[in-house]
Amino acid sequence: MIIARAVISLDCLNRMESYGLLHHPNEACGLLLGSTSVLNQGNGQAELQIEQFIGIPNIASNPRRQFMMDPAAVLTHVMAEQSGASHIAGIMHTHPLAPAIPSQEDLGTAWLHTPSHWILSLRRKDIPEWGIFQYRIDAAAGKPYYEPVPLQINGQANRRAKK
Numbered sequence: 001m002i003i004a005r006a007v008i009s010l011d012c013l014n015r016m017e018s019y020g021l022l023h024h025p026n027e028a029c030g031l032l033l034g035s036t037s038v039l040n041q042g043n044g045q046a047e048l049q050i051e052q053f054i055g056i057p058n059i060a061s062n063p064r065r066q067f068m069m070d071p072a073a074v075l076t077h078v079m080a081e082q083s084g085a086s087h088i089a090g091i092m093h094t095h096p097l098a099p100a101i102p103s104q105e106d107l108g109t110a111w112l113h114t115p116s117h118w119i120l121s122l123r124r125k126d127i128p129e130w131g132i133f134q135y136r137i138d139a140a141a142g143k144p145y146y147e148p149v150p151l152q153i154n155g156q157a158n159r160r161a162k163k
């Protein structure tokens with residue numbers, strides 16, 4: 001499956017930015033619930049619709065440089081997904097000091113197959129910078145890599161996502 005685009009409301013994006021700023025200079029993290037729809041069976045392209053952001057406590061021992069989502073807080077959402085009640089369409093986390101690009105550690109995540117990974121860089125708190133990625137496995141090398149996911153923000157005119 002190739003994520004052709006991710007669609008989100010400006011409200012939801014703003015909520016994530018507020019949440020990230022609230023936890024700065026620690027990394028903040030959370031889940032994005034929504035849906036994944038296949039656009040084209042032939043080439044496997046799909047579209048993500050993000051409906052809701054759920055902030056999850058970061059329980060990493062060094063939260064300024066890492067995030068680890070609290071398993072207790074995540075569990076209900078994983079169970080809801082397994083029962084078909086909801087769908088985890090993305091994982092969000094912040095980079096307080098680094099650019100909005102996946103780190104090597106990010107690519108080692110247990111959430112590799114979650115459809116999208118949203119990284120919010122707060123290097124400049126007045127200019128939040130987003131990177132949205134799909135993590136994939138290079139079959140030949142057996143290593144994860146990332147590809148940018150085009151973003152469509154509903155409810156605004158001129159804002160553009162930075163890669």
Ligand SMILES: [Zn+2]
Binds near residue numbers: 094102106119
């Ligand atoms: Zn990261």
